[in-house]
Each structure stands twice: as structure tokens, then as C-alpha cells.
Amino acid sequence: MPALVIAAHGSHLNPGSHDPAFAHADTIRAAGAFDEVREAFWKEEPSFREVLRTVESEEVYVVPLFVSEGYFTEQVIPRELRLEGWDVAEWDSDGTDADHVTLTADDVEKTVHYCGPVGTHESMTDVIVQRAETVTGDPDVGEGFGIAVVGHGTDRNENSAKAIEYHAERVRETERFDEVQALFMDEEPEVDDVAEYFEAEDVVVVPLFVADGYHTQEDIPEDMGLTDDYREGYDVPTEVDDTRIWYAGAVGTEALLADVLLERAADAGADVGNALDLVRQRTGGTAAAGD
Amino acid sequence: MNDTQLSALREAAADGVSCDGLRVERIGEEYTFATPEATHEGLDEESFDALAQENPWLVSNWHFWAGASETRRAYCRWIERADELGVRERYEALVEGLSREWGELLVTAGLGEDGERVYELRHVDDADTEPDALALHDDPLDAREIATADEDGRYRPLKTAPTLRRGWRFAGLDARDLVRTVEFFYPATVTNWFREREGDLDVTHFRETADRQTGIYQVVDELDEDGVENLAAACCVDSQCCKRREWDEDEETKLDVPRGDGAFPCREPCSLVIAAARQWAILENEESRTYEFELTPSEKNQIEDILGAVADGRTDEIREADVGDGANRYRARYLRAKRTDEDGNFENVVERQ
Numbered sequence: 001m002p003a004l005v006i007a008a009h010g011s012h013l014n015p016g017s018h019d020p021a022f023a024h025a026d027t028i029r030a031a032g033a034f035d036e037v038r039e040a041f042w043k044e045e046p047s048f049r050e051v052l053r054t055v056e057s058e059e060v061y062v063v064p065l066f067v068s069e070g071y072f073t074e075q076v077i078p079r080e081l082r083l084e085g086w087d088v089a090e091w092d093s094d095g096t097d098a099d100h101v102t103l104t105a106d107d108v109e110k111t112v113h114y115c116g117p118v119g120t121h122e123s124m125t126d127v128i129v130q131r132a133e134t135v136t137g138d139p140d141v142g143e144g145f146g147i148a149v150v151g152h153g154t155d156r157n158e159n160s161a162k163a164i165e166y167h168a169e170r171v172r173e174t175e176r177f178d179e180v181q182a183l184f185m186d187e188e189p190e191v192d193d194v195a196e197y198f199e200a201e202d203v204v205v206v207p208l209f210v211a212d213g214y215h216t217q218e219d220i221p222e223d224m225g226l227t228d229d230y231r232e233g234y235d236v237p238t239e240v241d242d243t244r245i246w247y248a249g250a251v252g253t254e255a256l257l258a259d260v261l262l263e264r265a266a267d268a269g270a271d272v273g274n275a276l277d278l279v280r281q282r283t284g285g286t287a288a289a290g291d
Numbered sequence: 292m293n294d295t296q297l298s299a300l301r302e303a304a305a306d307g308v309s310c311d312g313l314r315v316e317r318i319g320e321e322y323t324f325a326t327p328e329a330t331h332e333g334l335d336e337e338s339f340d341a342l343a344q345e346n347p348w349l350v351s352n353w354h355f356w357a358g359a360s361e362t363r364r365a366y367c368r369w370i371e372r373a374d375e376l377g378v379r380e381r382y383e384a385l386v387e388g389l390s391r392e393w394g395e396l397l398v399t400a401g402l403g404e405d406g407e408r409v410y411e412l413r414h415v416d417d418a419d420t421e422p423d424a425l426a427l428h429d430d431p432l433d434a435r436e437i438a439t440a441d442e443d444g445r446y447r448p449l450k451t452a453p454t455l456r457r458g459w460r461f462a463g464l465d466a467r468d469l470v471r472t473v474e475f476f477y478p479a480t481v482t483n484w485f486r487e488r489e490g491d492l493d494v495t496h497f498r499e500t501a502d503r504q505t506g507i508y509q510v511v512d513e514l515d516e517d518g519v520e521n522l523a524a525a526c527c528v529d530s531q532c533c534k535r536r537e538w539d540e541d542e543e544t545k546l547d548v549p550r551g552d553g554a555f556p557c558r559e560p561c562s563l564v565i566a567a568a569r570q571w572a573i574l575e576n577e578e579s580r581t582y583e584f585e586l587t588p589s590e591k592n593q594i595e596d597i598l599g600a601v602a603d604g605r606t607d608e609i610r611e612a613d614v615g616d617g618a619n620r621y622r623a624r625y626l627r628a629k630r631t632d633e634d635g636n637f638e639n640v641v642e643r644q
């Protein structure tokens with residue numbers, strides 16, 4: 001039976017950085033779609049460099065637990081996994097539609113189905129919406145509400161913003177929320193001025209980040225004016241400039257993300273059986289749009 | 292031995308079995324059953340079964356190893372010293388338990404039902420602790436949580452740092468879960484140990500690792516030979532990591548820093564070492580300068596004491612009132628009050644390029 005490897009960033013400084021990878025891996029293990037499920041990290045162990053030798057299977061599905069296509073998914077992970085003949089052109093992506101490619105890892109001679117990152121999969125839109133439901137406690141949240149999908153944004157990699165805009169557009173197409181905006185930390189339009197971009201009195205803010213850490217727990221709450229000092233915490237919702245801000249924290253911690261990891265593997269040909277249903281039951285998700 | 296094991300042996304006999312002194316064959320309807328003591332040939336099934344019943348340890352021992360993957364088999368056989376002890380000696384010893392140290396882990400093999408092995412795992416420093424005094428675990432995944440923080444609750448970014456906390460044990464593990472648990476504590480160590488045993492360890496030396504870095508880590512390849520030596524001395528010694536360093540500057544240029552005594556090898560600089568190397572590659576781009584400022588001989592010694600205490604992680608051990616130790620907090624505060632300004636910088640320093 002093939003193995004699933006979840007490739008995440010991890011951290012040398014922050015122990016919480018690996019929590020989403022562990023949590024989603026556990027959900028998928030419990031669903032039984034793969035004999036082996038292993039987390040791998042850039043900054044922790046097992047490293048990308050060694051993870052393939054820690055699984056017994058000869059066939060491995062690797063799904064990057066990253067938000068966007070770019071440096072990590074196109075350079076670092078394929079290089080560290082020693083994917084023979086990797087060529088980013090084979091992904092034929094414009095920044096949000098990388099799918100999968102099957103190659104051999106040359107140190108272990110295993111077949112590796114290297115998948116696109118979770119962040120750009122269409123099902124991620126459902127996770128963003130589910131996050132809004134979770135944070136408001138309302139499974140029907142939408143009417144009377146605005147929603148902001150927040151990304152880091154950077155001048156160095158245009159794909160970073162593309163993933164945010166892609167999901168914002170998909171949420172908009174559902175016509176579930178009154179208003180939808182893509183906002184950023186480091187480029188316009190900025191999350192600091194969140195209230196200015198919405199007419200609605202209630203706005204859910206969902207950062208498209210994998211783990212809760214410095215940006216999602218310190219920067220963004222302070223920038224939006226939810227709190228002067230992140231250590232003092234903030235309420236959900238908090239009223240800022242007459243707008244109630246429902247701050248959701250990193251989308252990557254949403255249990256339903258396990259579903260996106262599985263979908264990535266299934267898209268690459270993995271036989272996941274009824275695991276998708278099991279995972280959705282466990283994580284409170286509904287069938288993906290279009291299913 | 293149980294019926295399942297016996298019928299599995301009968302089935303395997305057609306292909307021939309050879310394991311720890313047990314040898315079994317079947318040609319046509321005739322069996323051969325050989326033990327270290329005697330060889331019986333031309334047996335019918337009934338006589339074959341009778342001999343198996345007389346040698347239950349040999350049969351169950353074969354059955355146990357027959358189901359394991361190559362790596363797991365080698366590792367578990369190493370734990371119970373299968374290369375040194377015969378089956379009978381091993382079974383007797385396994386009743387008490389046979390142990391090996393693996394970094395800071397103590398792995399103990401014991402005998403379960405019908406020759407199955409059961410494994411226990413605990414911190415080596417808890418070797419003599421009563422089992423009831425240790426928190427009991429049976430899920431390999433729990434190892435991830437135990438390994439996350441040290442005794443003082445500080446995050447351990449390096450899994451093989453010798454700072455694993457104590458007070459827990461895993462009991463009743465089968466061989467597969469044993470290896471999984473060990474690999475959650477120390478990822479890839481069993482597999483790299485096995486590769487090394489097979490003469491198949493793929494070592495990536497520092498230069499090769501540095502050359503493949505991109506982005507902010509590209510600068511790492513600027514670290515010179517002395518820098519790499521100091522890097523290994525700072526990070527890759529027994530006091531800092533349980534792995535045994537097998538990488539060098541490059542294939543031809545060995546480092547002088549001792550490799551360490553770890554049971555399992557380190558096959559290339561890890562991400563922590565690369566992150567540190569980046570810092571030092573940047574620092575090493577600075578030219579040395581000459582600074583002139585006044586210290587008494589004791590104060591100069593004190594600075595050396597502080598450097599040693601911080602580098603060896605000894606600051607927590609210095610007693611509050613031990614002002615005889617140069618790295619004592621009050622001594623350091625006195626030096627700072629006397630010799631530095633309000634920003635903590637040395638006063639009246641003359642600097643020459």
C-alpha cells in the first residue's frame with residue numbers, strides 16, 4: 001500500500017508550527033486510506049531529505065502543506081526529495097493550478113507522486129468557508145457578513161497573492177457572503193484597514209496561513225486593531241471602527257484541511273477508498289463544491 | 292509455538308527455511324527438520340510435527356522473524372543480540388529482558404506469548420525507575436509530544452539533542468510499533484543505521500550540502516575550512532547531539548572534530564546546522580579589528596568563564612551565591628555595572644582597523 005507524506009515547513013523556534021501537520025496526519029491515519037502517513041519538515045525532523053527512507057512503501061504520495069506555489073513547492077521540496085528529472089514546467093502552472101507529477105527519488109528508488117500544495121487546491125475554498133462557520137459558531141454564516149481572505153503578500157513572489165485572490169474569487173462566486181475581499185499584510189490592499197473595505201457590520205477575517213504563529217497571532221491582530229498587545233488577547237468578535245471583526249486565525253488549523261490533503265493525493269491517483277467521507281465526517285465538512 | 296506457527300512452517304518448508312539453527316525443507320512428501328543438535332531427514336508430516344513440538348522455541352523464533360521487513364528485522368535482532376546468542380540463551384534472557392541504548396532511549400526486548408517479542412521503551416536515565424513511577428504510553432504517536440519540549444518546557448528543535456525528558460515509558464509494543472516509536476523520537480535513525488550496517492550509507496558532506504542551498508542559505512558555501520571545523524565543534528559533538536557525525540568537509544578533507552559515540556550515524560548537516568552555518572558564514576565575512584580597553588586580569592578570566600558557561604549550557608547550574616564562579620550572575624552584573632554604559636557596551640574602547 002502506498003504511503004502519504006505531508007511536507008510542511010516546521011520551525012526551529014516555535015513548537016506550534018508543526019501542530020497542523022501532526023493533527024491532519026492523525027486524521028488521515030485514522031481514516032485508514034494509507035498504510036503509512038508521515039510528516040516531514042524543512043526545519044524539523046524527519047527532514048524532506050530523509051523522509052522517503054522512513055516509510056516502507058515503494059510508492060509515496062507527497063503533498064506540500066504550503067499555501068502557495070513557489071520557492072518551496074517548486075525548488076526546495078523537489079530538490080530535497082531528490083526527485084530525478086524534476087522540471088517545474090511539467091506542472092504547467094500559472095501559480096494556482098499545479099496538479100501532480102510522478103517521478104523517482106534517486107536515493108531510495110521509490111515512485112513519488114509529487115502533488116501541488118494544499119493552499120491552491122479548489123477544496124481549500126471550502127476550508128476557508130468552514131473556518132468562517134467555526135469561528136462564528138454559525139453553520140449558515142453568510143448573510144449580512146463580509147469575509148476577508150488574508151495572505152502574506154510579497155513583492156518577491158507573485159504567486160503568493162494569486163492563491164489568496166483565487167480563493168476570494170471562488171468564495172465570491174458562491175454568493176454566500178455579502179462581500180468578499182482579498183487582503184494582505186505586505187501589499188495593497190492591506191489588512192490594517194479591513195473595516196474600510198466592507199459595508200457589512202460583521203466581517204470574518206481568515207488568514208490563509210498553515211500554522212498559527214508570529215503573523216497570525218501577533219502581527220495581524222495588532223495591525224487590525226483587535227488589540228494593542230497580542231499578549232493581552234482579543235475577543236471574537238472585536239468591534240473595530242463600528243465593524244465587528246470575527247478573526248479566525250490560521251486556516252491551516254481547521255480540521256477540514258485533512259480533506260484537502262487527501263484530495264490532492266486522490267487527484268494524483270491514490271486510491272483513498274471511503275477515506276474522504278470518513279475525514280469529512282470527522283472534521284465536520286460537507287461535500288466539496290461541484291461534487 | 293502455536294498451530295498457526297506450525298502450519299506456516301509446513302507451508303514455508305517447500306521453499307526451505309533457515310533461521311538461527313533451524314533448517315527445514317520439503318521435497319515431495321518428505322520433510323527435513325534440522326536443529327543445531329541433529330538433522331532428521333525423510334520425515335512424514337506426523338513426525339515433522341512431532342519434532343516441531345519438541346522444538347517450540349526454534350519454530351516460534353523463525354515465525355517471529357519471518358514476518359518482519361529487512362530493516363526492522365536487523366534492528367530488532369541487534370536489540371536482542373541475535374548474532375551473539377543462540378535461540379535457547381536468548382529466550383531465557385528475554386524473560387528478564389534484553390536491552391540496548393539508542394541515543395537517550397533504552398530499548399528492552401521481552402518475550403510475549405508463543406515466542407512473540409514485546410518491547411519496552413524508556414529514557415536511559417529511568418533504567419532503574421519502578422515502572423509504576425513512569426507515565427505509561429502505548430501509542431507511538433505520543434513520542435512526538437514527549438520529544439517536543441525538554442525537562443524545563445523549552446522547545447527542542449533538534450530531535451537528537453541529548454535533552455529528552457524523563458518520566459515516561461512505552462510498554463507492550465510489537466516490533467513494528469517499536470520501530471515507529473523510535474523513529475518518532477529520532478526520525479530516520481533506524482533506517483540510516485541499517486544502511487550503514489549494509490555498507491550502503493549515503494553520506495553527503497558539508498561542501499555538497501552547502502552547494503545545493505538556495506535563497507537565504509546560498510551564502511553557506513562561503514564558510515571556509517576552519518569555519519566548518521568550528522561549526523562541527525559547536526553543534527555536532529556528543530554533548531549537543533546523539534548522532535555520530537559521518538560527514539566531513541568533503542570526501543577527501545576529514546574534520547578533526549571527533550565524530551562522537553552515537554549508535555546511529557548522521558549522514559549530512561541537518562537544517563539546524565545549515566541555519567547556524569548561514570549565520571557564521573555572514574559573520575566570517577567581517578575583518579578582524581584590534582580593540583583596546585581596560586580589564587583587570589580577573590575580569591579577563593571572568594569573560595572567559597562566562598563564554599565557557601554559556602557554551603556548555605552550564606549557567607543554570609551555577610549556584611546563586613557562588614560569587615567565586617566568574618559566570619555567576621552577580622559577578623556578571625558587577626562587571627557590567629563597572630565596565631559598560633547604559634546600553635551594555637564596553638566604555639572607552641579604542642578601535643583600530
